[in-house]
Amino acid sequence: MADKLAIVFDGPPANESGRFVEVELNGAGISFGEWQENGEYWELVLPDPYARLVNLNAELQEAYGFVEMAGSADNSGEEYGPLCQECESPFSNHKDNCALSAWLERNKEEA
Structure with a gap:
């Protein structure tokens, strides 16, 4: 039915x-x-039936972009990635630049 x-x-x-x-x-x-x-x-x-699909598609495209950027590298082998919104350094180069670094370190041990 x-x-x-x-x-x-x-x-x-x-x-x-x-x-x-x-x-x-x-x-x-x-x-x-x-x-x-x-x-x-x-x-x-009633809500626009396509609004949620548009939002989900945008989130999916953002996730694909994050994965592609995080895995890209130039000839020297230096990895690039999206910038941290808190300290504006690439996630791949994250050190002790912000509170996110401390969170990443704590959660890395649990994984």
């Missing part, structure tokens, strides 16, 4: 019925969207 998104009302549009009850996915109630007041009415504002 295909997934079915249903917006449930207590009856057909009329003066005494047609009030919103809930949103269901395959018969199970779900929380979806956000209720916002708009003058004398209320709106159920």
Whole structure:
């Protein structure tokens, strides 16, 4: 059976019925969207279905870039990598430049 998104009302549009009850996915109630007041009415504002995919794609591209940069090297064999946001030195050259270095040292022993 295909997934079915249903917006449930207590009856057909009329003066005494047609009030919103809930949103269901395959018969199970779900929380979806956000209720916002708009003058004398209320709106159920639904999120852009592609927004999360765009964010995930951007995060994936950033991760791929991190892996590629961390593994790159020039002819001298010196490794390059992304810069630490705290001390602005390459992660591959990290010494005792910032609090991140201390954290990396502590966690290296646990690995």
